[in-house]
Amino acid sequence: MWAVRFEGVSKFYRERSWYSSFGGELADVRHSLAARLRREKITKPGTLALDKLSFEVQEGESFALLGPNGSGKTTALRVLTGITFPTEGLVRARGRVGALMEAGAAIHPELTGRENVFLYGSILGLPRRELRTRFDEIVDFAEVEPIIDRQVKYYSTGQQLRLGFSIASHLEPDIFAVDESLAVGDGNFQEKCVARMRKLVSGGTTVLFVSHFMPAVDALCDRAILMNEGRTLAQGPVKDVILSYVDFLEERRRNLGEAQWGTGPIRVIGASCHDGNGVEKRQFSAHERIEIRLQFETESAEVSVVDPKIVVGISDGRPQNVIECSMLDDDEHFWGDPVPRRWECRLMIDDLPLRPRLYHVRAMILDPTGYAELFSSHDVATFTIVGDTTAAGLGLVAQAGGDVAIETRHRWEFLT
Amino acid sequence: MPAAVTGSSAITEVVHDGSRNTSLVRAVRELVGERECVWAFAERYIRLRYKQAILGVGWAIIKPIALFVPFLIFFGGAAGISGGGVSYAAFSIAVLGAWQYVAASVDLGSGALIVDGQLLRKIYFAREAPVIGAAISNVPDLGIGILIAIAAAPFTGAHLTLNLLWIPLLAVLLTVPAFGMMLPFSALAVYYRDFKYGMPLVIQLWLFLSPVAYPITTLPKKYQYLMAALNPVAGPLDGFRRTLAVGEGPNWTLVGLSAVSGTVLLVSGFWLFKRLERAFADVI
Numbered sequence: 001m002w003a004v005r006f007e008g009v010s011k012f013y014r015e016r017s018w019y020s021s022f023g024g025e026l027a028d029v030r031h032s033l034a035a036r037l038r039r040e041k042i043t044k045p046g047t048l049a050l051d052k053l054s055f056e057v058q059e060g061e062s063f064a065l066l067g068p069n070g071s072g073k074t075t076a077l078r079v080l081t082g083i084t085f086p087t088e089g090l091v092r093a094r095g096r097v098g099a100l101m102e103a104g105a106a107i108h109p110e111l112t113g114r115e116n117v118f119l120y121g122s123i124l125g126l127p128r129r130e131l132r133t134r135f136d137e138i139v140d141f142a143e144v145e146p147i148i149d150r151q152v153k154y155y156s157t158g159q160q161l162r163l164g165f166s167i168a169s170h171l172e173p174d175i176f177a178v179d180e181s182l183a184v185g186d187g188n189f190q191e192k193c194v195a196r197m198r199k200l201v202s203g204g205t206t207v208l209f210v211s212h213f214m215p216a217v218d219a220l221c222d223r224a225i226l227m228n229e230g231r232t233l234a235q236g237p238v239k240d241v242i243l244s245y246v247d248f249l250e251e252r253r254r255n256l257g258e259a260q261w262g263t264g265p266i267r268v269i270g271a272s273c274h275d276g277n278g279v280e281k282r283q284f285s286a287h288e289r290i291e292i293r294l295q296f297e298t299e300s301a302e303v304s305v306v307d308p309k310i311v312v313g314i315s316d317g318r319p320q321n322v323i324e325c326s327m328l329d330d331d332e333h334f335w336g337d338p339v340p341r342r343w344e345c346r347l348m349i350d351d352l353p354l355r356p357r358l359y360h361v362r363a364m365i366l367d368p369t370g371y372a373e374l375f376s377s378h379d380v381a382t383f384t385i386v387g388d389t390t391a392a393g394l395g396l397v398a399q400a401g402g403d404v405a406i407e408t409r410h411r412w413e414f415l416t
Numbered sequence: 417m418p419a420a421v422t423g424s425s426a427i428t429e430v431v432h433d434g435s436r437n438t439s440l441v442r443a444v445r446e447l448v449g450e451r452e453c454v455w456a457f458a459e460r461y462i463r464l465r466y467k468q469a470i471l472g473v474g475w476a477i478i479k480p481i482a483l484f485v486p487f488l489i490f491f492g493g494a495a496g497i498s499g500g501g502v503s504y505a506a507f508s509i510a511v512l513g514a515w516q517y518v519a520a521s522v523d524l525g526s527g528a529l530i531v532d533g534q535l536l537r538k539i540y541f542a543r544e545a546p547v548i549g550a551a552i553s554n555v556p557d558l559g560i561g562i563l564i565a566i567a568a569a570p571f572t573g574a575h576l577t578l579n580l581l582w583i584p585l586l587a588v589l590l591t592v593p594a595f596g597m598m599l600p601f602s603a604l605a606v607y608y609r610d611f612k613y614g615m616p617l618v619i620q621l622w623l624f625l626s627p628v629a630y631p632i633t634t635l636p637k638k639y640q641y642l643m644a645a646l647n648p649v650a651g652p653l654d655g656f657r658r659t660l661a662v663g664e665g666p667n668w669t670l671v672g673l674s675a676v677s678g679t680v681l682l683v684s685g686f687w688l689f690k691r692l693e694r695a696f697a698d699v700i
Contacts, residue, residue, distance in 0.1 A: 013698055082432055082540040084697040091432040097540075105538040110464055122456035123541050 002094070003175055003206040004057040004080065009089035011050040011075050011230070049075040051230035052089065057223075059094070062207040064217045064238055066245045067227035068252070073210045076227075077101065077177040080208065095174025095206070098124065102179070104164020109153035113144055113163060116152055120167050134170055141192070142166035162189055169196050176200060179210045194220070212317040214242055214358045246358055249382050250282065265305055266339075266365050270295035271380035273361070283386050286354055292347045294363055294380065298339050305339040308374055310412075312347050313362040314354075315379075321362065322354065325410050328370050332412050346413040353406060356387035438690045440683070443544075450542040457532075457549025461524070462556065476560045480513050487512065491629045500631030502661045506572035507631055510660035511653055513561020514587075515628045518594050518649055519619050521551040525598030526615045529606050533700040536606075543693045547602045551594055558587060565660050575663030582666055586655040589675055593648035596681030603692040606700050627653050632670070644670040648678030 049072045057063040065073040078084045079091050081099040106120040117138055121131045131138075139145050142162040144155070152160060178197065197220055201207055211217050217224065217238060224241035226234040226248060234244040253271070275281050276289040284290055292312060298305055309328045313321035325347055327333075334345075360382050365375035447454070466472045484505075491497045492504030499507035528546040529536060536543070562583060569576050605611040623629070625647055632640050632654045644651040651674025655666035 014695075078697070079432060082430070083537070085432055085694040089433070093430045095430075097430060099539060102538045106535050108460065108464070110467055111460070115463060119456045119460050122452045123535070123545075124539060125450070125453065125541070128452055 001059050002056045003059040003061070004063075004094075004208065005090075005092040006053050006055050006076070006080075007090040007092070008052045008054055009050050009076075009079060009086045009091055010048065010052055011072075011079055011084070012046055012048050012087040014046040049230055050079070050086070053227070053230060053232060055225050055232060055235060057206060057208060059206055060204045061223060062201045062209060062221045064209045064211070064221040064224035064241070065227060066217065066224055066241060067233075068249070070229075071227040072230040073227055074101075074179055075230075077179055077208060077210060080175075081177055093175055096125070097175045097177065098168075098171040098173030099177040100165070100168045100171075100179065101177065104161055104168075107152055107160055107164050110151060112151055113139070113148040113155070116163065117148075117167055120164070121170075124168060124171055125173075126171055130172075138166050138170050141170070141196070143189075158189075165193060169193070169200075173205070175206045175208070177208045214245075214317055215355075218242060218357075242358070246282075246382060246384060253381065265299045266308060266374050267297050267299070268294055268363055268375065268378065268380055269297045269342075271361065271363065273381055273383045282382070283384050284352060286356065286385050286387055287351050290349050290352055290383070292349070292361055292381070294345045294347075295342070296339075296345065296365075297342050305374065307333055307368045308339060309366040309368060309370060310345055310347075311364040311366060311377075313364070313377070315360050315362060316357055317360065322359075323349075323352075323406055323408055325349070325408065327412060328366065330412065334414055340416045342416070344415040346415070347410060348413070349408050349410040351409060352385065353408070354385045356385045358382060358384050438687060440686060440690065443686070443690050447542050447544055447548075450545060453541050453545045454549050454552070457528075457546045458552035459549075461550055461553030465553070476557050477564065479557070480509075480516055480561045480564060483516065484509055484512055487629060497630050497634065499661065500633040500657060502575070503573045506569070506574035506661040507657055508629075509565045509568050509572060510574065511628050511656050513558060513565060514590060514653055514656045515623065515626065515649075516561065517554050517558035517587075518590055519623070520557065521554045521591075521594045522597045522601070523615055523619060524554070525550040525594070526601035526605055527612045528598075529602045529696065529700070530609070530612060533606075536700055537697050543696060544599065544689065547598050547689075548595065551591065551598060555587075562660065572661075574661045576660075577663040579659040579663060579665050582655065582659050586652045586659065586666065586671070589652040589655075589671065589678065590649060592675070592682050593678040596648070596678060596683075596685040598685075599682075599689040600685040603689045603696075606696050607692065622647075622649075626650055627657070631657055640670060641673060644673040645677055648674045648681055650674055 051072075053072065053076065065076060067073050075084075077099065078101075079086050080093060081097050081101070083099075083101075106123050107116050108119065111119065117135060118128065118131055121138075122128060139148050142159070142165070144159050144163055147155065147159070152163070155163070194216060197207070197209075201220055207220070209217065209221055221238045223236065224238045225232050226241050226244050228248070233248060234241050270293075272280050272293050273282065273284075274291040274293060275284070276291070278291065294310070294312075309326070309332075311324065311326040311328070313325075314323040315321045360379045362377050363375065363380045364373065364377040366372065367374055466475055469475060471478065487508050488505055492499070492508060497504060499505070525547045528550040529543070532546045535541075535546075565574070566576065566580075568574070601611050601615060605615075625643075626649055627643070632643065632650060635643065644654070651667075651671040655671050658664045658666055
């Protein structure tokens with residue numbers, strides 16, 4: 001039996017010019033009335049976030065929505081929870097829908113932690129009676145017991161986030177919509193969050209999950225759809241859809257081809273991953289040698305770029321890179337000054353200390369001081385490390401800001 | 417406005433669709449189901465109201481008196497307006513608390529959706545909850561206002577009788593048009609902030625068109641009926657004067673006329689709210 005059904009759901013976000021003059025508003029109304037009288041189709045400015053989207057989620061299933069930014073995943077969840085309404089089509093849900101979209105949205109800084117548990121809980125739809133019985137559990141999970149009677153404005157950011165997540169995740173809806181809220185708190189708390197999600201999933205709650213972090217998707221979900229521009233591209237078992245997603249990202253990158261990235265003095269016009277023999281590949285095994293090739297173009301011969309510093313990062317979908325190679329750290333210099341019009345950089349990493357999952361390659365170019373960006377950070381390629389993805393693969397790397405602790409053996413090479 | 421359709425088992429099916437039909441019956445049923453959420457918003461307003469203020473709850477007493485003193489001096493003293501069968505002081509103190517309840521509710525309520533704009537964008541709850549909660553949060557202040565009037569009776573010369581028992585009913589009848597104003601104005605303010613900034617002006621004008629500074633009996637009979645029919649707070653406010661100052665029962669013709677116009681205002685206002693509600697999260 002299905003729990004959630006999207007039947008040809010479209011959502012159009014109208015763009016309005018709010019601060020235009022009153023006269024302008026009147027003219028708008030007059031035009032649309034006139035067009036309606038002439039039975040014309042009015043084209044309003046805006047974005048079509050969902051385009052006749054249809055899918056079905058079975059009872060007790062955990063289901064992932066995958067896709068690039070702006071593909072409509074979050075809009076789908078917003079429509080499901082009733083935050084916003086579809087422009088067209090039907091969204092049906094059998095049972096009570098709860099959401100964990102932005103933990104802590106309703107936390108009020110002037111109120112104490114205790115007051116917030118009851119107020120936020122009630123706003124989310126938890127009956128007060130249930131809140132009373134689960135109060136200790138919620139406070140315990142958030143790790144804020146000693147300060148529960150203090151005003152939340154005196155909490156640290158982490159404590160506020162934990163309290164918000166804890167209240168929202170103790171809802172017991174029949175259908176749970178979760179949007180990338182796992183990345184709150186430190187590594188330890190993240191693991192607790194994943195464990196909590198897993199408990200919900202195994203407890204038979206239907207879960208709709210939106211995340212860019214593929215290991216979590218892989219570990220938590222049974223099935224998935226791949227979305228782009230509000231439409232379904234693929235649907236099926238989660239592992240297959242993740243692979244389709246990887247293909248899709250690669251495809252899109254290729255299609256960009258000459259479109260290039262960046263608008264500064266230097267642009268990236270190509271990026272690829274190769275093995276130790278120089279053969280282009282997209283799948284690697286752990287501890288294999290990888291060569292990342294980046295082709296650059298300097299805007300014009302007149303612009304002389306001297307000694308650009310390339311930084312290559314490898315990330316698993318979360319903001320922080322897991323590996324970072326920087327010409328600045330390596331005290332590496334590009335040999336041709338000034339930089340020619342077209343050139344290539346090859347970064348060879350001897351041994352990839354990575355677990356099986358999907359990785360993104362990010363490139364950034366800095367000036368020799370390291371402060372000015374000649375090319376801002378951009379995902380330019382993807383590769384996967386293949387191998388057994390066990391639940392242990394979820395071991396969450398603490399998201400410390402700043403330097404990446406992993407030291408890799410690598411070297412740089414430049415060609416013109 | 418999720419439509420609740422009961423399925424075959426105990427599970428309720430929720431449907432969100434692209435159509436634009438507005439069912440008020442369904443809306444009321446949903447709101448009753450989410451009453452804990454309404455209470456939560458009311459409670460939040462009450463808890464936050466006098467936080468970080470030295471005088472704290474004392475403000476609930478100071479506010480009505482602060483308006484009472486100038487009214488007494490200028491309208492009762494200088495302008496020589498009568499209290500309608502009782503001293504001006506007795507009349508004024510009986511009506512001011514009730515009026516302030518309406519004014520504060522409408523003022524707070526019409527901005528409630530904007531205050532909670534971030535919540536509106538991020539979580540689902542009955543959209544009426546913060547608006548209605550804002551009004552309910554003013555009920556304790558109304559109670560304090562009534563107690564002040566009763567406590568002041570020996571000094572103002574008000575006659576207190578068993579007719580005081582009508583006050584809860586009058587308070588409800590005062591709440592009906594308050595909701596009728598708050599719901600549409602709060603919804604319109606989501607689209608155009610002008611409706612929020614304009615609200616204090618509307619309230620000021622409304623004050624002078626209501627029997628607050630002067631008793632309704634200063635008007636000729638037929639204008640009294642006209643006022644009660646056009647201004648749904650006029651009947652209940654006059655009821656406050658009669659029960660809390662004069663010591664007689666409410667004038668049921670005036671109260672009835674106001675109840676009818678108040679209901680019309682509430683139903684049409686609620687309908688407009690439900691119509692505009694669909695795009696709240698997109699435009700706020």
